[in-house]
Amino acid sequence: MNPPLHLLRSEPGLSRYASLAQALRARVVAGEWPPGSALPAESQLANEHGVALGTMRRALELLAEQGFIERIHGKGTFVRQGLTGATMLRFFRFDSGTGEVPKSRILQRSQVSAPATVSRALGMGAGEPVLRLHRLRLMGDQPRLFEELWLPLDLFGPLADDDLSTWEDLLYPMFARRVQVHVHRAVDDIGFSQLSAVQAQHLALPPGHPCAQVQRSAFDLAGRCVEVRTTSGDAHAFHYTVTIT
Amino acid sequence: MNPPLHLLRSEPGLSRYASLAQALRARVVAGEWPPGSALPAESQLANEHGVALGTMRRALELLAEQGFIERIHGKGTFVRQGLTGATMLRFFRFDSGTGEVPKSRILQRSQVSAPATVSRALGMGAGEPVLRLHRLRLMGDQPRLFEELWLPLDLFGPLADDDLSTWEDLLYPMFARRVQVHVHRAVDDIGFSQLSAVQAQHLALPPGHPCAQVQRSAFDLAGRCVEVRTTSGDAHAFHYTVTIT
Known part of the structure; x- marks a missing residue:
């Protein structure tokens, strides 16, 4: 069994899913998933961070609200391409x-x-x-x-x-x-x-x-x-x- | 045992907690809880609507995001007073x-x-x-x-x-x-x-x-x-x- 790759440290003042969102965001910023690319499946991400699927879903919802990622129905979750400039x-x-x-x-x-x-x-x-x-x-x-x-x-x-x-x-x-x-x-x-x-x-x-x-x-x-x-x-x-x- | 007062009908196109938020909103609009008043405890609301506590919490979160209610730490959940005008x-x-x-x-x-x-x-x-x-x-x-x-x-x-x-x-x-x-x-x-x-x-x-x-x-x-x-x-x-x- 592989150990989780990104164990979650809880941040003072942040809820568990907000800390998780921050950790995911750091992976995006580090370039692990470039703009436009698809994120791994929710279940895989939950495994990697050692959290329940529900917690991962809430963290992804938060990132979507912040405009970091977008969820396209039936296709998956993608890192936002950025503003179009118009x-x-x-x-x-x-x-x-x-x-x-x-x-x-x-x-x-x-x-x-x-x-x-x-x-x-x-x-x-x-x-x-x-x-x-x-x-x-x-x-x-x-x-x-x-x-x-x-x-x-x-x-x-x-x-x-x-x-x-x-x-x-x-x-x-x-x-x-x-x-x-x-x-x-x-x-x-x-x-x-x-x-x-x-x-x-x-x-x-x-x-x-x-x-x-x-x-x-x-x-x-x-x-x-x-x-x-x-x-x-x-x-x-x-x-x-x-x-x- | 009392029957639930507000059984939830699921609305097409709305998630379960969004339908629930709409039902709670209707109770506020109908004047059941006037602006400034406290809502009943989450567990009581969950019972009244026949839903799990987690679902009720998400519905209340949605209403708070929409500015309908506000949650004051250690005091409870209140119907928003409205804008102050400034x-x-x-x-x-x-x-x-x-x-x-x-x-x-x-x-x-x-x-x-x-x-x-x-x-x-x-x-x-x-x-x-x-x-x-x-x-x-x-x-x-x-x-x-x-x-x-x-x-x-x-x-x-x-x-x-x-x-x-x-x-x-x-x-x-x-x-x-x-x-x-x-x-x-x-x-x-x-x-x-x-x-x-x-x-x-x-x-x-x-x-x-x-x-x-x-x-x-x-x-x-x-x-x-x-x-x-x-x-x-x-x-x-x-x-x-x-x-x-």
């Missing part, structure tokens, strides 16, 4: 919005020293090199969102000087394929501002026009901040719904 | 924001026929009578938010002509005490606009100044819309954080 549109309603993925146009790509706010957010030392992108999102050929992105060069090096015409409209799936960075969670800070001259020009709006600004920090499975992004769009197209219970 | 501040950051409850000043109270959009939201016939309030929220004596509220007169009659000096800064707890309306859930639609002349005057800002506008529909335990509200505040004070997974 989520910025949840904050805006444009006339031409027909559910299609907005087109992406990279206006500028450069390697620069990270400004202080960016390096802090990325958890890097001051002045470390980052890849900076200016990017326009278009719907039905209308420019709608102007974005400035900052990406740590140590992760995104291969995207620093490749052919931009090979880039895709959705960045996160491309990041996953090209540099194995899986964006798992994003924190969006919504505020209100006025368009700068450059932003206004690209969006075909007057300078100083009211805009909604979304400051995003995006994180990978291990919780490292892998992207800082500022998205600006016409304030009058901004719309967001929150349910409070 | 939640509009989650959308704004004011300089004087020190966590205190903003003061409330009712500027106007009148009985009017509900405009079409309001009667639709409240699920009433066109032109039915509603109580309309104009209300100012102040922090450190600075006017910060201007609100227009619409309340169905059949529920809020006792608040139509009482002494306004007896009103409290937080409306929802007062609604619960005075007219037994418990606001359980609110849906807030956020957009950007410009202040009207009246709004601007009350907020001591220039007319046309950019503002964030929150359109709220508030619901009681049974899911009836019991309040429609528009809140306006300086767009530059608007700030909201969303986490996406």
Whole structure:
């Protein structure tokens, strides 16, 4: 008989299944099961961790609620692929919005020293090199969102000087394929501002026009901040719904 | 031996504990346990519904996640009191924001026929009578938010002509005490606009100044819309954080 591979230590303040969820999460983060891959059967996982099947099921439910894994009926349990990157549109309603993925146009790509706010957010030392992108999102050929992105060069090096015409409209799936960075969670800070001259020009709006600004920090499975992004769009197209219970 | 009082019928498409949660919810909505009251012991509830204790525990967990009940360690399980009404501040950051409850000043109270959009939201016939309030929220004596509220007169009659000096800064707890309306859930639609002349005057800002506008529909335990509200505040004070997974 094989001994269990991952005996569960109980963590103070955590229920047994929450400790178990944390242990499973550590295995995902360590790369044992890459994003998109299937987890072993519940019974096998329960054996490996030396717990009852019911406890394992509750731990897996918790991980599913946290968005770490997804359970596809009749197929099994899979590590989530990560965000698709189209989520910025949840904050805006444009006339031409027909559910299609907005087109992406990279206006500028450069390697620069990270400004202080960016390096802090990325958890890097001051002045470390980052890849900076200016990017326009278009719907039905209308420019709608102007974005400035900052990406740590140590992760995104291969995207620093490749052919931009090979880039895709959705960045996160491309990041996953090209540099194995899986964006798992994003924190969006919504505020209100006025368009700068450059932003206004690209969006075909007057300078100083009211805009909604979304400051995003995006994180990978291990919780490292892998992207800082500022998205600006016409304030009058901004719309967001929150349910409070 | 007494027969179980609430034998569980299984609902198609719902797991056993989700059906059970629905049955418990129906008892709350029917008024069997009013907001703030304690639920019977888990073992008694399990007996009444003819289910195992573990199933009852999962159903209660689900109701707690949905915000219907709350479990207070060492005290028991209680029907949630409803929202406190201070939640509009989650959308704004004011300089004087020190966590205190903003003061409330009712500027106007009148009985009017509900405009079409309001009667639709409240699920009433066109032109039915509603109580309309104009209300100012102040922090450190600075006017910060201007609100227009619409309340169905059949529920809020006792608040139509009482002494306004007896009103409290937080409306929802007062609604619960005075007219037994418990606001359980609110849906807030956020957009950007410009202040009207009246709004601007009350907020001591220039007319046309950019503002964030929150359109709220508030619901009681049974899911009836019991309040429609528009809140306006300086767009530059608007700030909201969303986490996406």
